Amino acid sequence: MSDWTETYRPTTLSEVRGNNKARDNLEQWAKTWDDHRDAVIVHGSPGVGKTSAAHALASDMGWPVMELNASDSRGADVIERVAGEAAKSGTLTGGEAGRRLVILDEADNFHGNADYGGSAEVTRVVKDANQPIVLVANEFYDMSQSLRNACETIEFRDVSKRSIVPVLRDICRREGIEFEEDALEKIAADTSGDLRSAVNDLQAVAEDTDRLTVDDVVTSQRDTTEGIFDFLDTVIKEEDAEGALRASYDVDENPDEMLNWIEDNVPKDYRGAELADAYEFLANADRWLGRVRATQNYSYWRYATDNMTAGVASSRREPKGGWTRYGPPSYWSKLGRTKGTRKTRDAIAERIAEREGTSVGTARREILPFLSAMTHHCTNRDLTVRMAAVYDLDENEVSFVTGSGKDTNKVQSIVEDAEERRAEAVVEHSGSAFFEADDSSGGTDTDDADAATGSADSSADADGQETLATAGGGDEATDSESEPADSSADPDDAESDDDQSGLSDFL
Numbered sequence: 001m002s003d004w005t006e007t008y009r010p011t012t013l014s015e016v017r018g019n020n021k022a023r024d025n026l027e028q029w030a031k032t033w034d035d036h037r038d039a040v041i042v043h044g045s046p047g048v049g050k051t052s053a054a055h056a057l058a059s060d061m062g063w064p065v066m067e068l069n070a071s072d073s074r075g076a077d078v079i080e081r082v083a084g085e086a087a088k089s090g091t092l093t094g095g096e097a098g099r100r101l102v103i104l105d106e107a108d109n110f111h112g113n114a115d116y117g118g119s120a121e122v123t124r125v126v127k128d129a130n131q132p133i134v135l136v137a138n139e140f141y142d143m144s145q146s147l148r149n150a151c152e153t154i155e156f157r158d159v160s161k162r163s164i165v166p167v168l169r170d171i172c173r174r175e176g177i178e179f180e181e182d183a184l185e186k187i188a189a190d191t192s193g194d195l196r197s198a199v200n201d202l203q204a205v206a207e208d209t210d211r212l213t214v215d216d217v218v219t220s221q222r223d224t225t226e227g228i229f230d231f232l233d234t235v236i237k238e239e240d241a242e243g244a245l246r247a248s249y250d251v252d253e254n255p256d257e258m259l260n261w262i263e264d265n266v267p268k269d270y271r272g273a274e275l276a277d278a279y280e281f282l283a284n285a286d287r288w289l290g291r292v293r294a295t296q297n298y299s300y301w302r303y304a305t306d307n308m309t310a311g312v313a314s315s316r317r318e319p320k321g322g323w324t325r326y327g328p329p330s331y332w333s334k335l336g337r338t339k340g341t342r343k344t345r346d347a348i349a350e351r352i353a354e355r356e357g358t359s360v361g362t363a364r365r366e367i368l369p370f371l372s373a374m375t376h377h378c379t380n381r382d383l384t385v386r387m388a389a390v391y392d393l394d395e396n397e398v399s400f401v402t403g404s405g406k407d408t409n410k411v412q413s414i415v416e417d418a419e420e421r422r423a424e425a426v427v428e429h430s431g432s433a434f435f436e437a438d439d440s441s442g443g444t445d446t447d448d449a450d451a452a453t454g455s456a457d458s459s460a461d462a463d464g465q466e467t468l469a470t471a472g473g474g475d476e477a478t479d480s481e482s483e484p485a486d487s488s489a490d491p492d493d494a495e496s497d498d499d500q501s502g503l504s505d506f507l
Helices: 019-029 050-060 076-087 118-128 145-149 160-175 181-190 193-206 226-240 242-250 255-268 272-295 299-312 330-337 338-354 362-374 382-389 393-403 409-429 445-462 475-481 491-497 502-506
Strands: 040-044 065-069 099-105 133-137 154-155
Touching: 019 040, 019 050, 019 154, 019 160, 040 050, 040 272, 050 065, 050 099, 050 133, 118 133, 118 145, 160 181, 160 193, 181 193, 181 330, 226 242, 226 255, 255 272, 255 299, 272 299, 338 362, 338 393, 338 491, 362 382, 382 393, 393 409
Parallel strands: 040 133, 040 154, 065 099, 099 133
Antiparallel strands: none
C-alpha cells in the first residue's frame, strides 16, 4: 500500500487545508516576487502542510522545484547547491519567466560554525538570490536573527479538528472505506493539529477493515511537545501551581531557556504585588540554576523548575483573559547584538593567555581590564604601541581595549608603529642567521656562539615569542648597532635579552 500522505498531497494551493490566510499570503508573495525579490520563511509545527504548500505553489506558478534538506546534507555542499540554483535566471529548464522555486526544508537546522558558517552563508545567499526561495522551518526562533530579518515570514498554525476531519472523510471515500464519523473525529482530536499524523493514523487503522468504527481507533494520546507560547499561557494565565508544573514536562526547553522566556513575558500580564511575587520566585529559580552551574549537580533543576512554574502561577491574584503577544527573550537579542564584541574580546584574551601562560578566563576577567585602564583612550601612547606589538593587535582590537574609535588616526598610527616595532625586532634578533660567515676573517668560537644565539633568537621570533621589553627597546637596539659586539660578553647577558617577561613589563 502506498503512503497516503504522498498519494493525497495537495497539488494546488486551493487544496491546502486549515491555513487559508497563510496560503493566500504565500501566493501573494510569489505573484509579487519580481517587485520585492525576497526569500520567505514558512514556519510552524510539524505536519501542518508547510512543505506541501510550497510544492503546491510551484505547481500553480508553473515553476520547476529544486528541493534541499538542511538536515540531510548540512554544511558547505548544501549551501553551494542552494546558491547555484538561486543564482540562475532565465534558464532553459526554468518555468514561467525563467523562474524556478528553491525549497530549503528544515532550514532551522543551520547553526553557525557547526555548519561551517551555514547560517551566515545562507543569509548571504537569500539576499543575493535571482530565484524565489522558500525556507521551511519548524522552530522559527532557532534561526539566526539576521536570516529572519532578511526574509519575509509566514506562519502556518496547527490545523483545527474541523479542518482535519473533511480531509480524512475524503480519503476514506476515495479508498472505498466505510466509516463512522466519530472515528474520524477521534483521530483528528488525538493528533493535536498535525494533519500528516492524522492521515498516517487513518491509514494504519484502516488497513485491516472495510468499515472504520470508533472502537477500531486505538491510537493513544500522542506524546506531543507543547509549544512555548502555549506553555506561557498555561503558566501565566490559566493553570494553578500543579498544572503549571506539569505543563513544563511537555516543553522542549531546558530550565535556563524556560526561565528567560517566563522572565521576559510575565510583566505583560502581571502587575503590582503579583509581579513582585512572581519575580521573587524567578530569583529563587535563578539561584538554583547558579548552583547547577557551580556544582554540575543537575538534580537542582527540579527546584528551579518548581519556582519558575508553580511559583509564578501561584503569584496570580486574579484571572487573566484575552490574548497577549509573547515574544522571545530580550537576552537572546542582546547576545546577538554583542556577538561581534564578545568575539573580539575572546580573541584578545586567548592571545594574552597563550602569551602569559594563564587561562583564558583569567586573561578576560583580570588582565584585559588592567590593560584597558592603563591604555584608556591611548593616553599612554608608547605603552599602547608596545601592547599592540606584543599581542599583535589590529585596529579593531586596539579600539576595543583602549575605547578609542578604530577609524581614528590615533589608533591607526599606533597599529602602524606596532608593526614597525615587530619588524625591527625580527631583524634585530635575526643576528647572523641570514648571512654566511666570512671565511677570510677566520671564524672564532665567539662568532659561532653569536651565530647560534642569533639562530635561537630567530627561532623564537618565528614562534611569535616577542616580549614587551623587546618591542619597546628602540634605544637599546640603536646602541647595539652603533657599538661593536664585545666578544667577551657574558653568555648570561645574551640569555637575559631573550627573557619572555610578557605582561610583567607593564609593572
